[in-house]
Structures are given as C-alpha cells and as structure tokens.
C-alpha cells in the first residue's frame with residue numbers, strides 16, 4: 200500500500216464503531232501472529248483429532264480465528280474454544296516468545312538464563328517452565344519390550360520454594376548425607392529403559408515389591424526380560440507376578456551376563472539425568488515430576504519431530520492417559 204493510502208486508511212479508522220474497531224483489532228492481531236511457527240504447530244497438532252475441551256465431543260466446526268489460532272465451536276454444547284482452552288498454556292501471554300522459550304528449554308537453560316536469552320522477566324520463565332512441563336510430565340511410554348533394564352536412583356529431597364516447612368530449613372552449606380536411602384533426605388526414582396531407549400520413570404514413595412510391581416508390571420511387554428541389580432524386592436515381585444528377570448550383581452563385579460544382560464544403559468541414564476540436573480542447584484521435590492518429564496522428552500529416541508514440537512503435542516494432542524500414575 201502506498202504511503203498516501205495508508206495515511207487515509209489510518210484516518211478512516213476514526214470513523215469505526217466500537218464493534219468494527221474490535222473486529223479490526225482481532226484481524227490485525229491475527230495477521231501479526233500468523234508468522235508464529237509455534238502457533239502453527241499448535242493448530243496442526245490439535246486439528247488431527249479435534250475435540251471439545253468442555254464436553255469431549257468430537258464433532259466441532261471451525262469458527263474463525265482468534266489471536267493467531269483456529270477457533271472452534273462444539274456441535275454438542277455450542278461452546279467456543281481454541282486448541283489451548285483448558286490447557287496449561289491457556290491465558291499465557293507473549294506468545295511470540297514461546298518458540299524461543301522452547302529452544303531455551305531444549306538447551307536446558309535455567310530460569311534466569313532463559314529469561315535473559317529471550318528478553319522476559321524471570322518470573323515469566325519460571326511460570327512458563329512448569330506450565331509447559333505439566334503435560335509432558337504425565338506423558339510416559341506405555342510399553343517396554345525385550346530386555347528392560349530397571350534401577351533406582353536417589354534424588355536429594357528439597358522443599359525449596361515451600362512457604363511453610365515442617366522442619367527447619369537446612370542451613371546453607373550443611374548437607375544431607377551424601378549416600379543412603381533415608382527418605383527424609385532422598386527421593387527414590389525408578390527408571391526403566393528398554394534397548395530401543397524407550398524410557399519411563401516413577402517417583403516411588405519407597406522401594407518395595409509392591410511399588411515395583413505397580414510401576415513395572417503395567418508397562419512390561421509379556422515377552423520382556425527385566426534386568427535388575429539383585430535387590431530382594433525384585434525377586435519378591437518376580438515371584439508374585441511370574442515376569443522373566445535376570446539379576447546382574449554389580450557388587451560382585453559381574454556386570455554383564457551372557458553378553459547381553461546388564462543395567463548399564465539405565466545407569467548411564469541416571470548419570471546423565473543427575474549431571475543435567477546439577478545446573479538447577481537442587482530441584483524442589485514437588486516439581487521433580489516436571490524435571491523427569493523434561494529429561495525424558497530430551498532423550499526421546501529417534502523422534503521424527505523435534506523437542507519443541509513434541510512438547511506442544513503433549514499439551515494439545517496428548518497420546519492418551521497413561522497407566523503410570525505415581526505410586
């Protein structure tokens with residue numbers, strides 16, 4: 200548009216009714232958001248299986264666009280919605296920065312470093328971290344096949360960020376014992392990983408035959424062979440459920456049995472997880488599921504799509520509800 204026409208167009212907006220002004224504002228907002236690849240991914244992922252977030256009905260009609268996203272109307276309850284309605288991203292602002300934020304997550308940046316990189320306040324990146332991770336934290340594989348390695352690791356318990364503590368805060372510099380399994384200081388996290396690198400994890404209340412059973416049995420393929428380090432609870436669980444299992448007594452120095460049975464992949468996963476978590480300087484235990492999900496998504500095997508898109512899909516097109524609730 201030539202400058203003179205543009206000047207005229209701007210002048211003519213003064214004659215608009217309030218309603219016309221509103222419509223034009225939405226159009227303009229939409230036009231400035233269409234270049235946003237994250238919103239395009241959100242639209243694409245949701246459109247594969249659209250359903251009403253209010254009543255779950257699957258017959259929905261496209262109903263214009265709003266703020267760069269497709270709007271729909273449910274043919275049952277007649278309510279309008281977008282792919283983000285009732286998701287953790289609903290109501291978050293600065294959508295033009297979401298793409299850069301997801302890249303910062305992929306790079307594992309802390310709240311402050313991510314805020315610096317993308318140019319928002321660190322309160323924003325703190326909020327976003329847990330909003331973006333709420334769904335990935337719940338999305339876990341439903342089936343582990345073949346040789347499945349299982350082992351627990353212990354993450355330091357932290358009440359960081361909790362306003363009321365049941366016990367006095369640890370003084371800075373005083374540390375929990377560096378080893379051990381005391382549940383006052385350490386949270387047991389079970390990780391199970393098969394040889395195609397499909398990985399699941401669960402925070403256990405304690406390591407018992409029952410919690411192992413609740414965690415592992417629903418996701419083990421019936422042909423799977425479970426490898427473990429000989430913890431007695433595994434024997435009890437295997438006896439009760441009849442699952443096939445092999446013990447690898449790391450303590451006896453025999454770390455690989457028959458050339459294939461070992462738990463080195465899962466132990467390597469533990470060390471990558473813990474090494475990666477060091478940058479966060481102690482993770483609040485109540486947020487630990489989010490960090491475990493973050494790590495799982497970073498390690499997703501041979502994914503055809505990148506980390507940002509998988510996070511988006513977990514939010515607007517979840518793969519279904521999974522059996523691995525916490526135990």
Ligand SMILES: [Zn+2]
Pocket residue numbers: 251252253254255256273274275276277278
């Ligand atoms: Zn509906």
